[in-house]
């Protein structure tokens with residue numbers, strides 16, 4: 001992760017959806033005389049950022065909880081009172097598919113406006129057959145409407161819905177519903193590429209998580225896991241055991257968890273915006289993970305409860321300033337390793353011949369300025385599969401799209 005492979009004086013040739021060549025500008029200009037030219041001089045072109053963890057399908061915002069936490073309430077305490085994920089569930093269930101689509105579209109465009117061209121999106125605020133399918137269908141419609149590459153994840157196990165929380169038998173019924181009623185439809189309608197579970201004390205246990213993910217794997221889905229977010233409970237170890245493509249959050253990962261991930265090759269997806277926004281002191285041990293040889297990715301966790309931001313470069317800032325990563329490590333975590341966390345390592349996340357033409361252009365002279373100007377929106381344009389997602393015209397001297 002130390003070497004980002006920065007080039008200067010380079011050009012990128014795009015043919016249709018793919019990168020055709022990368023090399024010295026003079027040579028590519030000779031070879032691609034007829035090409036439409038996008039001037040990137042005095043800027044930094046990166047692979048389109050890969051946001052491998054979002055919960056972008058939701059209804060209303062939950063700003064009231066931010067103040068409640070500031071006044072001393074814990075995240076889990078708010079959830080126990082019927083707020084948190086439960087509040088978003090009640091809200092999402094009251095909305096139509098069209099309504100959710102109309103809310104999500106500008107939100108994912110906003111993600112692209114900050115540099116993301118590949119966006120994983122989870123369901124998980126429906127928690128019933130009908131409402132989970134509704135959420136996943138919104139993602140499927142969105143992917144047909146935007147150039148960005150959207151990767152759908154089924155997170156029916158985001159929370160035990162209130163109506164199943166009464167006793168152990170009801171809990172079991174919900175897990176059964178996920179495995180036997182919902183999963184088969186998700187797979188039959190090809191609505192998700194991954195399954196995910198919020199494995200955390202107070203939410204899904206290790207045993208429940210193992211049951212849901214094992215069934216999902218048998219049904220053909222890749223596996224992801226919200227693991228060791230707030231308290232250590234063996235989530236990372238389970239992700240490694242099941243060969244999940246990623247274990248996400250990990251602010252409370254144990255040493256055995258780190259060792260297990262290092263062996264399995266599972267990507268550790270760190271979400272520093274979440275710990276920042278929740279006001280928690282402990283961030284994931286990125287240095288220990290990287291030093292142990294675990295591939296580390298960064299993502300926004302964009303969601304209404306714990307990380308309401310579309311600003312991926314801000315996650316790179318937190319990666320450097322709070323997780324003590326180098327700028328190169330943060331950039332790789334937001335591109336190559338994000339792609340690995342989505343099983344797309346041969347498709348996106350690198351500017352290399354044959355890769356998808358997924359690119360982001362930043363108003364910066366040095367790649368280190370991307371995490372440096374924190375909170376700023378320096379992204380001047382994004383392209384996914386060679387198509388513009390977002391091009392920003394209002395800059396001082398940069399009317400580059402001709």
Ligand code: NIG
Nearest residue numbers: 084085198274301303305306
């Ligand atoms: O990744 N941890 C679980 N899920 C989300 C938060 C969801 C919410 O609070 O709405 C997360 O932080």
Ligand code: FE
Nearest residue numbers: 053055226301
């Ligand atoms: Fe999450």
